[in-house]
Amino acid sequence: MAAAVETSARPLLKDHDNVATIQYLLQKGTITQLPQSFVWSEKMKHNMSTTNVRAQESADVCSGKLSLPVIDISALRDAAKDPASVQKVEREIGDASRNWGFFQVVNHGVPEELMKEVLLQGMQFFSLPVEMKEKAVFENGTVSQLGYNGRMKGNNFETNTPWTETLSARGTEVEPLARGVWPEGNPSMSKPMEEYWRMVDKVGHVIIEALSHHLGVEPSILKTMLKDPDHDAAESLDLPRYNSAWRLCNYPSCPLADQTIGLGPHADPNLLTLLQQDEVGGLQVRKGENWIDVAPMPGALCINVGDSLQAWSNNSFSSVEHRVRVSEKSNRVSAAYFMAARRDQVIEAPPQLIDDEHPQLYRPFSYGEYLTSIFKKRLIGKSALDFARKPASAA
Numbered sequence: 001m002a003a004a005v006e007t008s009a010r011p012l013l014k015d016h017d018n019v020a021t022i023q024y025l026l027q028k029g030t031i032t033q034l035p036q037s038f039v040w041s042e043k044m045k046h047n048m049s050t051t052n053v054r055a056q057e058s059a060d061v062c063s064g065k066l067s068l069p070v071i072d073i074s075a076l077r078d079a080a081k082d083p084a085s086v087q088k089v090e091r092e093i094g095d096a097s098r099n100w101g102f103f104q105v106v107n108h109g110v111p112e113e114l115m116k117e118v119l120l121q122g123m124q125f126f127s128l129p130v131e132m133k134e135k136a137v138f139e140n141g142t143v144s145q146l147g148y149n150g151r152m153k154g155n156n157f158e159t160n161t162p163w164t165e166t167l168s169a170r171g172t173e174v175e176p177l178a179r180g181v182w183p184e185g186n187p188s189m190s191k192p193m194e195e196y197w198r199m200v201d202k203v204g205h206v207i208i209e210a211l212s213h214h215l216g217v218e219p220s221i222l223k224t225m226l227k228d229p230d231h232d233a234a235e236s237l238d239l240p241r242y243n244s245a246w247r248l249c250n251y252p253s254c255p256l257a258d259q260t261i262g263l264g265p266h267a268d269p270n271l272l273t274l275l276q277q278d279e280v281g282g283l284q285v286r287k288g289e290n291w292i293d294v295a296p297m298p299g300a301l302c303i304n305v306g307d308s309l310q311a312w313s314n315n316s317f318s319s320v321e322h323r324v325r326v327s328e329k330s331n332r333v334s335a336a337y338f339m340a341a342r343r344d345q346v347i348e349a350p351p352q353l354i355d356d357e358h359p360q361l362y363r364p365f366s367y368g369e370y371l372t373s374i375f376k377k378r379l380i381g382k383s384a385l386d387f388a389r390k391p392a393s394a395a
């Protein structure tokens with residue numbers, strides 16, 4: 001792969017079947033044209049063909065009546081837990097998850113210094129030569145363990161190639177991945193990152209508890225779906241021990257930014273995503289027919305509902321499409337933590353959420369089955385849950 005990067009004889013505009021295409025283009029100097037796979041039509045970038053267009057909402061967004069919720073969650077962390085304040089915050093989180101599928105939280109307890117350090121370490125990693133980045137793989141190099149990906153081709157989000165490179169791994173560990181690049185595991189990168197993912201995982205659990213309380217459902221149901229099973233059981237089922245994952249994304253600046261996209265419109269498959277973006281901006285969330293900018297807020301965590309939570313909650317909460325625009329001038333780095341059910345876990349609405357007025361909308365399915373279905377179809381947007389939708393609700 002790396003050899004292709006160095007072979008300047010290759011024609012610039014040919015699509016390279018290697019993992020270093022963006023690197024290759026950037027190393028060639030000024031970019032005057034993008035390879036076809038990076039070019040996204042306006043229609044694909046917009047992808048408004050599917051679902052949920054609510055005209056009134058669009059009007060309210062344009063008139064500024066609606067804006068993305070920012071929620072102070074300190075009451076949930078307060079040891080004294082004042083019941084009224086807790087309930088108020090739980091309602092805010094529940095309403096945001098219902099109406100937006102997306103919100104930002106502040107006062108979540110993750111120190112701002114640590115947040116900054118993680119983005120800085122991410123930036124440093126992505127500025128390494130591609131040959132070094134490509135060493136960030138696990139020893140057995142299996143796909144399920146992820147690693148460095150300089151080209152998103154083959155993912156479930158889209159058929160075109162987004163303008164991004166990523167580093168990811170399951171769980172909260174960084175060191176085993178870093179050891180692929182640095183024999184001693186680069187503790188100045190892996191230590192703060194591991195601490196960060198563990199803290200973000202805790203914030204995620206606090207949010208999951210709040211969402212469960214809001215619905216009147218025992219929080220242990222969702223928490224158990226996330227839990228690391230005992231090691232022997234996981235081995236015998238041939239399952240990863242833990243299905244939640246972290247991912248750093250780098251979106252290099254691109255002189256032809258308007259022609260491409262950092263990440264196409266998609267909804268996340270997992271239960272809940274907690275993401276930190278830097279000050280460049282570019283993340284957008286769909287509301288009706290509009291794309292709303294998620295304004296960078298230093299210290300805030302962006303949280304979104306994924307398809308699994310939408311299905312489990314019988315549409316009480318809604319996953320939301322989002323996308324990332326590329327900047328002409330600045331690199332952008334983000335750090336996302338995806339809380340996901342284990343593959344063996346069945347996603348099924350609890351009985352409290354089903355009654356005559358709220359019939360069960362999805363048949364029970366395992367998270368593994370869902371993942372297989374989206375990888376097969378290479379779906380875009382929000383149609384991914386259709387495979388489990390019950391006929392009566394197929395409208």
Ligand code: OGA
Pocket residue numbers: 247249263268275277283322323324334335336
């Ligand atoms: C994702 C995602 C957004 C971002 O990785 O699923 O939506 O800002 N990332 O990087």
Ligand code: NI
Pocket residue numbers: 266267268322
């Ligand atoms: Ni996403």
